Amino acid sequence: MWRPDGWDVRVRVGVLTPHGDVGPESEFRAMAPPDVGVHAARVPFGAMRRGGAMDSTIPLAPVRAFAEPPYVDEAAAQLATAPVAAIGYAFTSSAYVIGADAEAAMLARLAGRAHGLPVVATCASTVEALHAxxxxxxxxxxxxxxxxxxxxxxxxxxxxxxxxxxxxxxxxxxxxxxxxxxxxxxxxxxxxxxxxxxxxxxxxxxxxxxxxxxxxxxxxxxxxxxANQVLLWAVLRAAGSDTAAITGYGRLFTSDAPPPAGTGGGAS
Missing domain, CATH: 3.40.50.12500 (Rossmann fold)
Incomplete structure (x- = not known):
């Protein structure tokens, strides 16, 4: 009698994405099982125009700026007010530009703005996935x-x-x-x-x-x-949620990597 309405999920995760980009949430929703809720917050990105249009190559200045306050910090704080268990930072190139140490500092800063929720990023998560x-x-x-x-x-x-x-x-x-x-x-x-x-x-x-x-x-x-495969894997693990139910999108989801520190490794 009653149709699925998206309310009864096992876990909800958030994703920070450039304002005109539908890629991260589209791929998250394609991969995620029905019992995983995906919720996006949009962050202004200076190299992207209405409809997601960009130049044929993207300049480095707006890439660097995307990782800096205030916009991404404000988006993380707002997203964390929703009932999400962890947040993924869906932007690859800023880590290339600022490097791993600054990426780690950014994640710590965003976690603080997100009221202590775990925040994971694409490139740092790719390093973990390669080890996995x-x-x-x-x-x-x-x-x-x-x-x-x-x-x-x-x-x-x-x-x-x-x-x-x-x-x-x-x-x-x-x-x-x-x-x-x-x-x-x-x-x-x-x-x-x-x-x-x-x-x-x-x-x-x-x-x-x-x-x-x-x-x-x-x-x-x-x-x-x-990028989005790895980020979904990482944000679910940060939320303490199993990834083995995800099939058809690569062997990473059934890898035997231990859960990250501070998570229980089970469903939430």
Whole structure:
């Protein structure tokens, strides 16, 4: 008699996303089981216009500014007033620009504004995910709107974390969020992964990627980690929620990584 209405969920998570970007919440909702609620807060991003339009490459100044007060802090504080158990910061490139130490400081600052809720970020979570799947040699692919300078900063981020980056490049596909197709991304990446790479990392939370993860893993025979896939994995773990019910989006969700410190590791 009664239709599902979204109220009866096991856990609710929040996501901080650029104001015109529908990618993070779209991919979260595609991957998340029906008993996981996803709630987004929008943060002004100076390189994005109405409708999510951007230039063919994004400048570094607004990327850096996205991670700074006041807008993202205010969004985190407002989102934390909803009944969410953890918050994900859905923005890859700011970590490339500011580095891991400043990223960690930003997360601590946002957690403070979020009344103590755990806040996780894409790149720091990717480091954890690479450890979870046992990969040290990686192939890094970024969106076409990341220029080579920004991609080089991404390579440096992962190298500083101890990974051997065997290939690193922006994806040579049309530069526009709505122009990316899973089959084309699969084929571009599959043709460029070095044999010695143990995992593929696909950066960019606005990069349409999760739909091809399972097929690319089958093609390559190794883990594929994408920005929103990793962030959902991390935010659910931070909320103390199991990820094993998520299927079809990569082997990461069934990895045996222990829960992060401070969580119970069970449903909430």
């Amino acid at each position: 799947v046992g990969a040290t040699r990686i192939c890094l692919v970024d969106p076409p709107w990341f220029d080579t300078g920004l991609n080089d900063l991404g390579r440096a981020y992962y190298e500083a974390a101890g990974f051997d980056v065997r290939f690193s490049a922006p994806c040579d596909l049309p530069s526009g969020q709505a122009l990316i197709r899973p089959d084309e991304l699969h084929d571009w990446v599959a043709g460029r992964v070095p044999e010695e790479a143990e995992a593929v990392v696909v950066g960019g939370n606005g990069f349409r990627a999760v739909g091809m993860v399972e097929t690319l893993e089958n093609t390559l025979g190794r883990p594929v980690l994408t």
